[in-house]
Amino acid sequence: MTAATTPADDIGELRQRLARLDTAALSDALDSLHAPPCVLPGIRPRTPGTVACGPAFTVRYRPLDHDTRGFRNAADYIDEVPAGSVVVVDNGGSTTCTNWGSLLSTVALHRGLSGTVVHGSVRDVTESRAAGYPLFSTGVTMVSGKNRVVLDRTGASVDVGGTTIDPGDWIVADDNGALRVPAALAGEVLRRAEAVDRTEARIRAAVLDGSRLDAARARFGYARPWEDGGRDDGR
Structure with a gap:
């Protein structure tokens, strides 16, 4: 079942259990299933020690036509994002302007x-860190996205460095990166x-x-840790 059709209680339990795992264990599990590319390349933590875990709410930007006259806000979508979601913003990995700042972190926390997770740049990282908001991005810049980019659409598939993210896919991000x-x-x-752990x-x-170490690895099935094999009998 997708996140959209999974009962709320099950989503809550799934989130709690996924959030207790690090991305390394999840990556090993995905490898064992021969899953398509799942790592979000180039994404780095901006609030170290935090974990983002939840269904993806996708946001896609496009450059603003420079012939446009008047003020153009970057986007107003945050009030539509369901609680528990991870916002995944795709601005093509651009480092020329930001797509997230402290005001959005404040609203997101609230x-x-x-x-x-921003495939692009963020700013006001000091404020987001102080608030403890889990924030991850390709880059950091002080340059505003206002009058530079506009919202293309929300709720569509996005591409982060070759990894396709569909709305409702689960995103987990920690100090190792994001997947x-x-x-x-x-x-x-x-x-x-969980078996890998x-x-x-x-x-x-x-x-x-x-x-x-070599004996312990052989004993407990290190070559295929997701099978939860090996022996606990001391032999």
Whole structure:
């Protein structure tokens, strides 16, 4: 089921469990499924130590026709974003102007959004960090998007460096970067990523208890950690 058709309680549980995992475990799980490209290339954390996790609300910009007269706001869409969503903004990775600032972070926090990923630039990072808002982007600049870009549309598929994101796909971003979990695979990716976490925890515990790393990896199924294999019987 997609996020749009999954019951709210199930979405809440899925979000809580996904948010407890790091993107490394999720990436391993996606690899095991031979999923299409899911990493969002070039996306970096602007509020270190935070996690964005939720269904994607997609936003696409286009350059403003410079012959246009009068003031043109960059966009007004934030009031339509459902709580718990991750806003995914596509401005083609441009570093020439911003698509997110502190005012949007304030509104997003107030509305209960889970975070923002910008394929482009953001500004006012000090304020977003102070507020603890999960913010990720390609670049940072002080230059406003006003009178430079306009909203193309919301709710459409966007391309972030070759990775297609459809509305409702799950986005998880942390200090490692950002990735997409296709909505149709979210449940299976979660199951496998949790198994990866358990496998690595067992290997770590065994090494700290005196085991050789190669022996611990062999014992607990490091080659296929999503299968949750190996032995806990001490042999």
